Amino acid sequence: MLWSGWGDPAKAAELPERVGELLTALLGVRPAGPAVPLGEVRLRPVALPAPVLAGLSDIAGHDHVRFDDETRIRHTRGKSTPDLLKIRAGDGSDAPDAVVLPGSHEEVAALLAYCSGNRIAVVPFGGGTSVVGGLTASGHGFAGVVALDLSRMNRLLALDATSMIADLEPGVRAADAERMLAGHGLTLGHFPQSYEYATLGGFAAARSSGQASAGYGRFDDMVMGMTVATPGGTLRLGRAPRSAAGPDLRQLVLGSEGAFGVITSLRLRVRRAPAEKVHEGWRFASFAEGAAALRHLAQRGPLPTVLRLSDETETMAGQAASEVTGGPEAEGGCLAIAGYEGTAEDVRTVRERVSAVLPGLGGVPLGEGPGESWAAGRFAAPYLRDSLLGAGATAETLETAAFWSALPGLYQEVRQALQDRLGSPLIMCHISHVYETGASLYFTVVTAQADDPVAQWERAKEAACQAIGRAGGTISHHHGVGRDHRRAYAEEIGELGVAVIRAVKDRLDPAGVLNPGVLIT
Numbered sequence: 001m002l003w004s005g006w007g008d009p010a011k012a013a014e015l016p017e018r019v020g021e022l023l024t025a026l027l028g029v030r031p032a033g034p035a036v037p038l039g040e041v042r043l044r045p046v047a048l049p050a051p052v053l054a055g056l057s058d059i060a061g062h063d064h065v066r067f068d069d070e071t072r073i074r075h076t077r078g079k080s081t082p083d084l085l086k087i088r089a090g091d092g093s094d095a096p097d098a099v100v101l102p103g104s105h106e107e108v109a110a111l112l113a114y115c116s117g118n119r120i121a122v123v124p125f126g127g128g129t130s131v132v133g134g135l136t137a138s139g140h141g142f143a144g145v146v147a148l149d150l151s152r153m154n155r156l157l158a159l160d161a162t163s164m165i166a167d168l169e170p171g172v173r174a175a176d177a178e179r180m181l182a183g184h185g186l187t188l189g190h191f192p193q194s195y196e197y198a199t200l201g202g203f204a205a206a207r208s209s210g211q212a213s214a215g216y217g218r219f220d221d222m223v224m225g226m227t228v229a230t231p232g233g234t235l236r237l238g239r240a241p242r243s244a245a246g247p248d249l250r251q252l253v254l255g256s257e258g259a260f261g262v263i264t265s266l267r268l269r270v271r272r273a274p275a276e277k278v279h280e281g282w283r284f285a286s287f288a289e290g291a292a293a294l295r296h297l298a299q300r301g302p303l304p305t306v307l308r309l310s311d312e313t314e315t316m317a318g319q320a321a322s323e324v325t326g327g328p329e330a331e332g333g334c335l336a337i338a339g340y341e342g343t344a345e346d347v348r349t350v351r352e353r354v355s356a357v358l359p360g361l362g363g364v365p366l367g368e369g370p371g372e373s374w375a376a377g378r379f380a381a382p383y384l385r386d387s388l389l390g391a392g393a394t395a396e397t398l399e400t401a402a403f404w405s406a407l408p409g410l411y412q413e414v415r416q417a418l419q420d421r422l423g424s425p426l427i428m429c430h431i432s433h434v435y436e437t438g439a440s441l442y443f444t445v446v447t448a449q450a451d452d453p454v455a456q457w458e459r460a461k462e463a464a465c466q467a468i469g470r471a472g473g474t475i476s477h478h479h480g481v482g483r484d485h486r487r488a489y490a491e492e493i494g495e496l497g498v499a500v501i502r503a504v505k506d507r508l509d510p511a512g513v514l515n516p517g518v519l520i521t
């Protein structure tokens, strides 16, 4: 992973000249230049004394405790646009003092006990792709901060093909999980845009949702069980597909973002690998018309595996990009993508039924071209963000969800708030996940960078968060809370809700060393 941006540096995307010209003409963007060299990132000296570092080595092994500059920089914050703007400018002030790579549940448990005893803050670190400040722990009042990198815990532990469940370690990346399961003819079906780098533990800890959630469900739907190491002891949760044995403690750990404990193994529901995958495009005259069609499918069926709808601006931007890059095309209106996965028979049947329903709801079939080019290019957008940053444009995303009846108001309020704060930004949106009762909205915002682009975005983000609250949306559908949504989350769950979360944390993590400042204050 590129330390100052996204993904494999070999796949870096050059911004086409024409797009650069358009950005200048439409948004007044001026080039911002490249990231500082790695050697110029400013770091605090390591705060942990040698005997404490030796204590960590005694547990995890000498080779698995690192505090060289590059390793610390690579574990600084996550991959939100403000995170990237800061690190590109050489600001390494949130770097951990050391990075520890445990190899087992027992080592994690021992490290948590050690860190609790020595007042060392611990940040569980999966793929490092958090976009909500989930990896930026506050070291204030602690002897230092340690990132607990789970990448060595990357095995498929067991497979129960009768029950269709797999036990996996938390550091397995989504792409590797698919490779491991493919050998058994199985799939997890979790394909977020961060698929190549994000890990199973991170998905559970942040309640992730993948692009094929209409067919496979959200990640939290897949979690049948888990083992969680906490300073207060080990939780072993989930022994049946469903249970009436009291409140479901798995739900307490899902979304807890490392503030309660470290997930050291996951028991996940798996599915048979699809024999066929087909994606197609549909055009609707307006976002409202397309949303009504998606609601129809979500409530009455048939439901494709992938179902998403871009608004007019996102469709237009996609179209402009396609002229340059060969991406999806939709000839105006709003582009919807429907994907079908399963046996050839499943794919044919569901596709035929969808094709029979959508024309009556205003849908115009565009065939497989736009669908397949969306599928082929769907992991490429984060690379483009790096080029936009260099070109002087801030490109950032935010997401929310609401019941269907509240969705149009939510869409308008968020757009208005962003416009009021940013002048004339490019605001694009799509419906990214659908349910019987509602859907999520995913916004992408592109604007010219101000002199202080981090403060500029933070003001816009705060306005958008307030708009989400006013319009009755949730502060996050799938990115989580982290530090960035902490205030809005507290408002969403209320004072009593915060007190309940606090009480759970105090019992599991009495010294408060786990990811301090994330989720709640």
Ligand SMILES: Cc1cc2nc3c(=O)[nH]c(=O)nc-3n(C[C@H](O)[C@H](O)[C@H](O)COP(=O)(O)OP(=O)(O)OC[C@H]3O[C@@H](n4cnc5c(N)ncnc54)[C@H](O)[C@@H]3O)c2cc1C
Residues within 6 Å of the ligand: 006, 078, 079, 080, 123, 124, 125, 126, 127, 128, 129, 130, 131, 134, 135, 150, 170, 191, 192, 193, 194, 197, 198, 199, 200, 201, 202, 203, 204, 205, 206, 207, 208, 209, 210, 211, 256, 257, 258, 259, 261, 262, 263, 264, 382, 478, 479, 480, 482, 515, 518
């Ligand atoms: C370009 C890009 C695209 C993205 N697309 C999507 C998308 O389509 N869908 C989506 O849901 N999200 C998306 N995300 C957000 C991010 O990928 C998810 O939040 C993901 O769940 C994080 O996984 P990770 O392994 O990178 O976790 P990290 O970023 O390493 O950690 C996330 C949080 O979980 C905690 N944590 C990590 N591992 C554990 C563990 N084992 N036990 C306890 N706590 C742990 C961390 O401390 C942190 O608070 C995207 C992010 C980027 C940068």
